Each structure stands twice: as C-alpha cells, then as structure tokens.
Amino acid sequence: MMLDAKIPAGKLAEKWDNYKEHAKLVNPANRKKLDIIVVGTGLAGASCAASLAEQGYSVKSFCFQDTARRAHSVAAQGGVNAAKNYKNDGDNVYRMFYDTIKGGDFRSREANVYRLAECSAELIDQAVAQGVPFAREYGGYLNNRSFGGVQVSRTFYARGQTGQQLLLGAYQALMRQESLGKVKTYTRHEMLELVVIDGKAKGIITRDLVSGQIERHAANAVVLATGGYGKVYYLSTLAMGCNSSAIWRAHKKGAFMSGVSWIQFHPTCLPQSGEHQSKLTLMSESLRNDGRIWVPKKPGDERVPKDIPEEERDYYLERRYPAFGNLSPRDISSRAAKERIDAGCGVGPMKNAVCLDFSKAIKEQGKDKIKEKYSNLFSMYEKINGINAYEQPMLISPAAHFTMGGLWVDYQLMTTIPGLFALGEANFADHGANRLGANSLLQACVDGYFIAPYTIPNYLADEIKADKITTDHPAFAAAENEVKAQLEQFLKIGGHLSADHYHKMLGKLLYDKCGLSRSKKSLEEAIEEIKQLRASFYKDLKITGDDKVNSELEKAGRVADYLELGELMCYDALTREESCGAHFREEYQTADGEAVRNDKDFCFVSAWEWKGKDITQELHKEPLVFENVELTVRSYK
Amino acid sequence: MKLNLKIWRQDSFEAKGAMVNYPLDDVSEHMSFLEMMDLLNETLVQKGERVIEFDHDCREGICGQCGMMINGRAHGPLANTTTCQLHMRSFKDGDTIYIEPFRATAFPIIRDLKVDRKGFDHIIQAGGFITVSTGQPPEADSILISHKTAEAAFDAAACIGCGACVATCKNSSAALFTSAKISHLALLPQGKLEAADRVINMVDQMDAEGFGHCSNTEACEVECPQAISVLHIARMNYEYNKALLLK
Numbered sequence: 110m111m112l113d114a115k116i117p118a119g120k121l122a123e124k125w126d127n128y129k130e131h132a133k134l135v136n137p138a139n140r141k142k143l144d145i146i147v148v149g150t151g152l153a154g155a156s157c158a159a160s161l162a163e164q165g166y167s168v169k170s171f172c173f174q175d176t177a178r179r180a181h182s183v184a185a186q187g188g189v190n191a192a193k194n195y196k197n198d199g200d201n202v203y204r205m206f207y208d209t210i211k212g213g214d215f216r217s218r219e220a221n222v223y224r225l226a227e228c229s230a231e232l233i234d235q236a237v238a239q240g241v242p243f244a245r246e247y248g249g250y251l252n253n254r255s256f257g258g259v260q261v262s263r264t265f266y267a268r269g270q271t272g273q274q275l276l277l278g279a280y281q282a283l284m285r286q287e288s289l290g291k292v293k294t295y296t297r298h299e300m301l302e303l304v305v306i307d308g309k310a311k312g313i314i315t316r317d318l319v320s321g322q323i324e325r326h327a328a329n330a331v332v333l334a335t336g337g338y339g340k341v342y343y344l345s346t347l348a349m350g351c352n353s354s355a356i357w358r359a360h361k362k363g364a365f366m367s368g369v370s371w372i373q374f375h376p377t378c379l380p381q382s383g384e385h386q387s388k389l390t391l392m393s394e395s396l397r398n399d400g401r402i403w404v405p406k407k408p409g410d411e412r413v414p415k416d417i418p419e420e421e422r423d424y425y426l427e428r429r430y431p432a433f434g435n436l437s438p439r440d441i442s443s444r445a446a447k448e449r450i451d452a453g454c455g456v457g458p459m460k461n462a463v464c465l466d467f468s469k470a471i472k473e474q475g476k477d478k479i480k481e482k483y484s485n486l487f488s489m490y491e492k493i494n495g496i497n498a499y500e501q502p503m504l505i506s507p508a509a510h511f512t513m514g515g516l517w518v519d520y521q522l523m524t525t526i527p528g529l530f531a532l533g534e535a536n537f538a539d540h541g542a543n544r545l546g547a548n549s550l551l552q553a554c555v556d557g558y559f560i561a562p563y564t565i566p567n568y569l570a571d572e573i574k575a576d577k578i579t580t581d582h583p584a585f586a587a588a589e590n591e592v593k594a595q596l597e598q599f600l601k602i603g604g605h606l607s608a609d610h611y612h613k614m615l616g617k618l619l620y621d622k623c624g625l626s627r628s629k630k631s632l633e634e635a636i637e638e639i640k641q642l643r644a645s646f647y648k649d650l651k652i653t654g655d656d657k658v659n660s661e662l663e664k665a666g667r668v669a670d671y672l673e674l675g676e677l678m679c680y681d682a683l684t685r686e687e688s689c690g691a692h693f694r695e696e697y698q699t700a701d702g703e704a705v706r707n708d709k710d711f712c713f714v715s716a717w718e719w720k721g722k723d724i725t726q727e728l729h730k731e732p733l734v735f736e737n738v739e740l741t742v743r744s745y746k
Numbered sequence: 747m748k749l750n751l752k753i754w755r756q757d758s759f760e761a762k763g764a765m766v767n768y769p770l771d772d773v774s775e776h777m778s779f780l781e782m783m784d785l786l787n788e789t790l791v792q793k794g795e796r797v798i799e800f801d802h803d804c805r806e807g808i809c810g811q812c813g814m815m816i817n818g819r820a821h822g823p824l825a826n827t828t829t830c831q832l833h834m835r836s837f838k839d840g841d842t843i844y845i846e847p848f849r850a851t852a853f854p855i856i857r858d859l860k861v862d863r864k865g866f867d868h869i870i871q872a873g874g875f876i877t878v879s880t881g882q883p884p885e886a887d888s889i890l891i892s893h894k895t896a897e898a899a900f901d902a903a904a905c906i907g908c909g910a911c912v913a914t915c916k917n918s919s920a921a922l923f924t925s926a927k928i929s930h931l932a933l934l935p936q937g938k939l940e941a942a943d944r945v946i947n948m949v950d951q952m953d954a955e956g957f958g959h960c961s962n963t964e965a966c967e968v969e970c971p972q973a974i975s976v977l978h979i980a981r982m983n984y985e986y987n988k989a990l991l992l993k
Binding site: 156159160163174175176177178179181183184193195231233234235236237238239240242243244245246247248249250251267268270273274277280281282284285287288294296319348349350382383385386387388390391489492493495558559562605607609651652653654655657658659660661 | 776777781788794795801803805809810827833835856857866867870877882885889896899906931
C-alpha cells in the first residue's frame with residue numbers, strides 16, 4: 110500500500126495557506142446534522158471538541174476520568190513554545206521549524222513541522238483570551254524562558270502549571286459548548302472498539318465505567334485524542350490511567366501505527382526507590398536552566414553527594430556538550446545519564462540517579478530568586494522524598510515519558526481509515542524521533558484548535574450525501590459482541606496473577622531491552638519474552654469483582670493491549686538499523702558514544718499494518734523528503 | 747510497618763455501607779498512600795475478593811482525581827497536600843487508619859471511596875468561562891495585565907477541582923471552588939465583561955447542586971492542596987452583591 114501524506118503543493122511557507130484556501134466547507138445549516146465523536150478530553154481532544162461545536166457540529170466527547178478537566182495534559186509543568194519573538198532574540202517561524210525538525214533528528218515531515226511553528230503564535234493569543242494566566246513582566250507584557258535544545262527564549266509559562274492552565278482554558282471552552290447543548294460529554298466512559306463500515310470510521314463502542322453498560326455511539330467522523338502510551342513501561346511519568354487501548358484497537362481495525370518505538374525518556378524525573386513504586390514523578394525541565402547535572406568522578410563513591418568536593422565531580426553534560434551543556438535535548442541528556450549510571454557512577458540508595466545541583470545558582474542569585482522560580486518544584490521534591498533541595502542536590506533519573514510514535518496520519522491528521530482522525534500525542538506526526546521540551550502542549554493545542562477544525566469539515570463535506578448510519582447496523586452489533594466476549598474472558602480466566610503483575614513484568618522487560626538503548630540481541634529476546642508473557646496472561650490472570658465498577662477489569666483490557674503493543678515496539682526498533690533521536694541502537698554509535706543515523710536507508714516513517722493475532726505485522730514505509738533543510742549530524746557539542 | 751486499616755465499603759449508591767477492617771503488613775515508609783492502597787488491593791486479588799475502588803490518576807498532585815478522608819481529614823494529616831502526595835512516613839508502625847470517601851450530599855458515592863463530583867462541572871458550565879471562540883482573539887500582548895494581577899489570577903486559577911474543600915466543610919459548601927473560578931476570571935481584563943452574569947449564574951448553580959452555604963469556618967483553606975485563599979470567597983460575595991445591585 111502506498112502511503113499518501115497528502116502534503117499540499119507550493120513553497121513550505123505557503124502550504125498551510127494553500128490547504129485552507131482550498132479546503133471544502135459544510136453549509137452552516139447542515140453542520141448540526143453531522144455527528145462527531147471525540148475520544149479524550151486533554152488539550153487536543155477538548156480543544157477540538159469545543160472548536161467543532163463552535164462551528165455548529167454535533168459533538169460527543171468521551172473520557173475515562175470523572176471529569177473532562179483531569180486529562181494528563183494537566184501534568185505538563187514547564188511551558189508551551191511559540192515563535193512570537195517577544196524577546197527580540199532572533200526567533201521566527203523558520204527557526205522554530207528548524208529547531209523542531211533538528212530536535213526530532215530529521216525523522217518528521219517538513220510540512221507538518223512548519224505548520225506547527227506557524228500556528229504557534231496564534232495559540233498564545235487564544236489562550237490569553239480564554240484567561241490563561243501566563244507569567245507577565247512588570248510592564249504587563251508576556252514573559253517567557255528558555256528550554257532544552259534551542260538558543261532562543263520562546264517558552265511561555267504559567268508557573269509550574271502550564272499544562273493545567275491551558276487545559277482549564279480548553280475545558281472551560283468545552284463546558285461552555287456543553288451548556289449550549291452542542292457538546293454532550295460522557296465521563297467515566299472508556300472506548301473499547303472502533304466501528305468501521307465500508308472502510309470508514311462510523312462509531313465506537315464504549316463501556317460505562319460506573320454501570321458497566323456497553324454502549325454504541327454512531328458518528329460521521331471519529332477523533333482519537335487519547336494521548337501517549339508511555340505507561341506501557343509501567344513506571345513512567347504518566348498518569349495511572351493513561352493507556353493505548355483506543356489507538357491500539359483502532360490499529361487492529363486497520364489504522365497504521367508509526368514510529369512505535371520512539372519513546373522519550375525524560376532526564377529529570379525522580380528515581381525509583383523500591384519495588385512498590387507506581388510512578389516516576391517528573392520534575393520540570395525548566396530546572397535545568399539553573400541546576401547543574403553531575404555524578405562523582407569515581408565509580409562506587411559512597412559519600413553523600415554534598416560531601417563530594419568540586420574537583421571530584423563530573424559535570425558530564427557540560428563536559429560532553431559545551432555548547433548546550435545542561436540544556437542539551439532530552440534524548441541526549443537521558444542517554445548521557447544512563448551511560449554514567451551504567452559506568453557505576455550513579456548516586457542514591459539504588460545507585461540509579463544523578464545529581465541536579467543548585468548550589469552555584471543559589472550562590473550567584475540568592476536563595477530567594479531560586480525560590481521564586483522553582484518553589485513549587487522544590488516543595489514537591491520535599492513532599493515525595495523528605496529532602497530539602499536548597500541544601501543538597503536533587504537526585505534525578507531518566508524515566509519513560511512521551512511517545513513520539515502513534516497512529517500514522519496524513520497532513521490532515523487523518524489515519525489510514527477514512528473518517529478516523531488522530532490528534533495530539535496519539536498521532537506520530539510532528540516530533541520525529543525526539544520531542545523538544547514545551548512542544549507537546551503546543552502540538553496538542555495546534556492540532557485541536559487550528560488544524561482539525563479545517564481538515565475534519567473538509568472530510569465531512571462529502572459525508573453529507575452519504576447514507577446516515579445508525580447503531581442498528583450489524584457492524585455495531587459485531588463490535589459490541591467482541592467487546593463483551595473479551596470482558597467475559599478476563600473475568601473467567603481465574604488464574605492467580607493480577608493485571609498489575611503483568612504490567613510490571615512487561616514494563617521492566619521493556620526498560621531493559623527496548624528502553625534508552627536497544628540492540629538486535631535485546632530486542633529479539635524481548636519479542637520472545639513478551640510472547641510468553643502474553644500466553645501466561647491469558648492463562649493465569651486473575652480478575653476479582655463484578656462487571657460494574659471494577660478497576661481490575663479496566664486494567665486487564667489495557668494490559669492486554671500493552672502486551673501486543675510492546676511486541677510491535679520491539680519489531681519497530683529491531684527493523685530500524687540506525688540510531689536516531691530517542692531510538693539508540695547500540696550497534697550504531699561512534700567511538701565516543703554518539704548516535705549514528707543512516708539517512709541512506711532509513712529516512713522514512715515506519716507504518717505498521719495489523720495482520721492478525723500472533724502474525725508479524727507488515728511494515729510499510731513513507732519516505733521523508735527534505736527540500737528545505739539539509740540533513741546534518743545533530744550536534745549539540 | 748504494620749497497619750490496621752478501617753475502610754469504608756459500599757457496593758453502590760443505593761447499597762448500605764460499612765467500615766471493614768484490613769490488617770496490612772510490609773508497608774514501607776517510602777510508599778505513597780495510594781501505593782499502600784495498591785498493596786492492599788493486590789492482597790485482596792490474591793484472596794479472590796473485590797478490590798477497594800478509589801479514584802486516582804496522575805499521582806503527582808495535579809489532576810485532582812484522588813481524594814479520601816483519612817482519619818477524618820480530607821487528603822489526610824498533612825495540610826495542603828493531595829492524597830497521592832501523602833507518604834507513609836507520615837504514619838507509624840501499628841497505627842490504625844480510618845479511610846472514608848469524601849462525604850457530601852452533592853458528591854454521591856459510586857462505590858467504596860469513589861464519589862461523583864459532576865456538580866463541579868455543572869458549576870463551570872453555568873459560567874466558569876470567558877465567551878471566546880477559536881479564531882476570535884486579538885494579539886496576546888494587546889491585552890496588558892500587570893504582574894501583580896496575573897499572579898493574583900493565577901493563585902485562584904490554581905484550583906485542581908479535587909473537592910477537598912467540600913468534604914472538609916461542615917456545610918459541604920463549594921464556596922472555595924466556585925469563588926476561585928469567579929475570582930480568577932473577574933480579576934483579568936478579559937473576564938470582566940461577563941463578571942456580573944457569571945457570578946450570579948455560578949452561585950445559583952452551586953446552590954442548585956445541593957452544596958451548602960459558607961459559614962466562614964475557613965476549614966477549606968487548610969485542606970486545599972493548592973492553598974487557595976478564603977479571601978476569594980469574600981471576593982465572590984463582593985462580586986455577587988455588586989452584580990445584584992447593578993442588575
């Protein structure tokens with residue numbers, strides 16, 4: 110199958126305008142006759158649902174949380190990028206485009222990335238109008254700061270709650286539409302199946318997580334804005350409920366998955382402290398503006414970090430990457446930390462952490478200044494660890510965080526199933542093999558506020574003539590039966606191991622064999638082990654409780670999907686015989702441990718097609734064409 | 747450490763609930779409170795019993811989904827801390843811990859420790875927004891907002907909607923939650939135009955949902971994970987009276 114990204118003609122800077130000028134429209138009188146389902150109420154989902162309802166479409170919005178405001182967008186602390194050039198420091202759309210495409214190690218589409226940068230400025234306008242309380246300078250103008258991987262100051266922020274505040278803006282816009290009767294929100298509902306009729310997405314099957322009721326919902330288009338799947342590693346920065354089920358079940362219905370193994374490990378997270386742990390809390394990357402990262406020079410140093418004298422400390426980021434230092438991009442910083450930890454220089458009780466040290470910044474700027482910038486992060490650190498980071502270095506470690514991979518989408522954010530769109534982290538589109546800090550909130554918002562409101566109507570314009578599908582269609586009954594059969598199966602297995610047990614086993618396996626670094630050997634082993642784990646899951650799983658409110662039953666479905674997705678991640682990593690961005694294959698590195706990309710053979714986006722249970726999936730390739738940037742070795746030295 | 751847990755079990759809204767004893771061994775002081783609950787649930791699965799249902803998601807204190815009454819206090823013994831940020835080092839070996847759901851007429855129990863907080867969504871739907879559609883806004887820096895105003899608006903906007911204020915209030919009042927949103931939007935120039943209608947509609951909705959009145963005990967501020975100030979309640983009352991007078 111030939112993948113057509115449908116990139117508009119014209120010069121890079123004119124493509125999006127060309128698209129908008131020629132996109133088809135739907136007559137305002139017809140819009141309310143068209144139903145759109147939006148799954149997920151994070152920044153991408155809430156902004157898309159609200160924007161489409163504002164245009165007059167009938168929107169149904171779904172989330173598994175108890176209210177639409179809880180989605181994991183809330184956890185993004187540091188900021189959102191926009192090429193406003195308010196600092197007069199040489200920023201512009203092209204530079205932002207270039208930083209992002211280089212940050213992604215030249216594995217994303219030029220046209221998509223340019224559009225992301227192009228729409229960034231408008232997002233700040235939108236958020237401010239909604240009442241998002243961004244940081245201000247004393248003159249009343251918007252303030253911003255620097256983030257990893259760039260040399261300008263383009264990150265807008267609302268203290269350490271940028272994601273929360275942006276989401277509240279989108280959530281409030283959604284609630285406004287609900288009050289006007291244009292959106293109906295279904296909270297505590299989980300999508301468990303996509304309904305495809307005559308090759309087009311026509312609805313979903315959901316489970317009401319309170320009554321246990323399996324429900325059918327029909328629509329003219331379905332939008333998945335269900336976030337990333339970093340929780341596949343069990344220990345991650347993600348919320349406990351984050352899952353891959355919506356996109357994975359769409360994948361099994363024919364939507365291709367791309368860049369599946371491109372998962373970002375965030376360098377500044379709290380290290381694991383024991384087997385009981387459920388979560389690795391993220392500490393904002395903004396801390397790296399003032400914190401210096403180091404480990405003891407001597408492996409196995411048993412001293413408390415603050416007792417180790419200056420000359421015995423190795424500031425390895427400043428040493429290896431003098432140009433960017435502590436603000437080197439995430440993939441590079443995480444890998445450098447792993448390299449030192451593996452060399453035996455890790456600190457902390459489990460020797461699995463590095464130091465993030467503020468002593469120099471406190472000496473130079475004073476404790477009050479540091480407090481003003483980061484007090485919420487320092488107090489969070491103290492709440493979790495009981496340690497005062499003003500007096501001794503924080504201990505940090507890389508953790509699974511963001512999935513650059515996701516459903517393959519074309520320029521219109523439409524998957525390989527017509528009528529099925531994927532927005533935000535759920536798609537693969539803009540970040541290539543590594544995402545820059547503060548680009549995640551941006552992409553989610555741009556997809557939802559500015560792109561989908563053009564591309565979905567363009568699709569719907571032809572749907573107005575199509576026959577109206579109702580939930581009486583046999584495809585709905587078939588999908589519903591599949592869902593019911595699976596739930597019954599989980600409840601019946603009657604083994605002795607919990608869903609969490611399998612999730613933890615899978616997570617550990619993936620951390621070791623398909624994590625920050627991978628090799629042919631480790632990946633082949635992982636594939637075999639995942640197959641065994643999956644077989645055991647269907648034999649030894651134990652789910653207690655009934656078919657109503659049952660968090661164990663919810664987890665079982667998600668883990669079942671992870672056990673298939675995890676295997677595909679390994680295949681994706683195995684077939685990509687190069688190192689790029691977050692994907693570091695041990696066989697492809699320089700003598701001093703830097704990634705070696707192979708543009709000759711691997712300058713493409715992988716797109717996997719589901720071929721059936723226990724059958725190897727088929728790899729399709731979308732070649733990446735670069736007309737505006739030169740592919741260079743990504744150096745931050 | 748060893749703990750003696752006493753946990754509220756209730757099958758559904760209609761069913762009768764009761765406190766049930768659960769002794770639990772091998773609790774580490776490094777566990778978060780919810781990880782301790784995970785451990786207990788794991789033992790229940792092993793025994794073939796239905797697990798204890800509780801709400802939680804981000805486990806980093808920001809999503810607002812978790813919340814329990816722990817020894818009679820919303821989110822437990824620490825001030826201004828969510829349940830997920832509470833760690834077992836706040837307890838000691840041999841402790842008896844009472845765990846109950848957030849209780850309020852407007853927060854009906856779904857099962858065990860899960861409650862329905864839809865009332866909060868309804869309050870926001872009544873006016874907790876600025877009427878602006880995608881595409882309308884002017885250039886961001888054409889709206890100047892002083893540093894002080896932006897910071898004050900942020901202090902109010904920081905509310906995570908967990909409901910601890912309602913659970914801890916003897917009247918089950920949602921005044922802190924409602925006032926935080928009213929204050930956030932009324933302080934900003936973008937939100938001033940609709941301030942009068944907003945405050946009246948939101949306060950009316952708060953009453954319609956069955957939340958009680960505020961009698962100024964200020965208990966809510968102590969438990970609020972974001973330390974939202976009760977002064978916002980004063981501002982809500984001021985805005986409300988102003989709106990009525992000018993109506």
